[in-house]
Amino acid sequence: MEPEHKDKTLIRKYLNHNCTPEEMKEVKRLMLVPGTQQIFDELLSESWTGLEAVENTDQPHLQEKLQQFYKKLEGEEVQRFQQKEEEEGMVRSIKQRNYLRYAAILAVIFLSLGTYGILQYKKTPVEEQIAMREILNPRGQRSRIVLPDSSAVYLGAGSRITFPEQFETNSREIALEGEAFFEVTQDPKKPFIVHTGKVQTRVLGTSFKIDAFSNRPLTVAVATGKVRVDDYTGQKSKSLAILTPGQKITYDQGMVKTVATEIEEISGWKAARLVFHNQSLKEITTELERWYNVEISFEHNGKAKEKISVVLQADVPLNKIMKILAATGHFKYHITSRNVSIN
Incomplete structure (x- = not known):
């Protein structure tokens, strides 16, 4: 060596x-x-x-x-x-x-x-917590919201919407409290689901309006496309309706009612066009309270129960819309700041 x-x-x-x-x-x-x-x-x-x-x-x-x-x-x-x-x-x-x-x-x-x-x-895929956004319109304010998939939401006054900053790979899910008109971008691989309490409204690509205020009947009206409405109570689900353009469902305390309606009435809502068919003055003024952020009272309960049909354009000053309503309902009124008294 x-x-x-x-x-x-x-x-x-x-x-x-x-x-x-x-x-x-x-x-x-x-x-x-x-x-x-x-x-x-x-x-x-x-x-x-x-x-x-x-x-x-x-x-x-x-x-x-x-x-x-x-x-x-x-x-x-x-x-x-x-x-x-x-x-x-x-x-x-x-x-x-x-x-x-x-x-x-x-x-x-x-x-x-x-x-x-x-x-x-x-x-290794890591489950990340998805960031959520919440938009709340106070009374007297409306807004147009563009979702991550480019769908548009016209959110009404006194309404709230919650949605993720990025949708999941197999679905697009949001939550709504109040009323909104939806213009949903088509995507057959990702159903668009609106959660309103225990009711789900599911679409692929369409335009429709939902009214989902608490203590009021739920309504879903379709302007274009097709919509499925389901009730999820506990572990069970129940199909309430499959709606096509010009159809509206009303769901209240387990009761389902489907009626025909004008498509222009549905889509016109996003442009502040309010259509009332044989509805009480109390129902109409409740809607105006939310749109204008005011309090409307009746000196006589009997007047509040009277029913009328009227079309109102709710993007004008309050005094103008009250003139139209007063002429149709045959009453006098007085406006003080944000309070309206009807006699």
């Missing part, structure tokens, strides 16, 4: 704590020879840790190898502290270099684990 090979073999035995007393003396002598430290570095660079390069980089495999490495380090440190006093000077120097080498190896290991974790994160 060449002298250098013998030195490497001897130093390797020393690093593995397999030297005889005579070999230990030879190691001490080698420490004084120039170039010996390079041999130590080369041997420490070899895969003595057992963390050899392998294709299997799954987490359990790496954890097992790390545990083996930690146990080996712990065992070696105990043995080093048990060295005889005459070896302490040389061992201290070697240990310092070994610790530096261990630190470098551990840095590579943890860097590899970190990279592996990042790659796994990219590969």
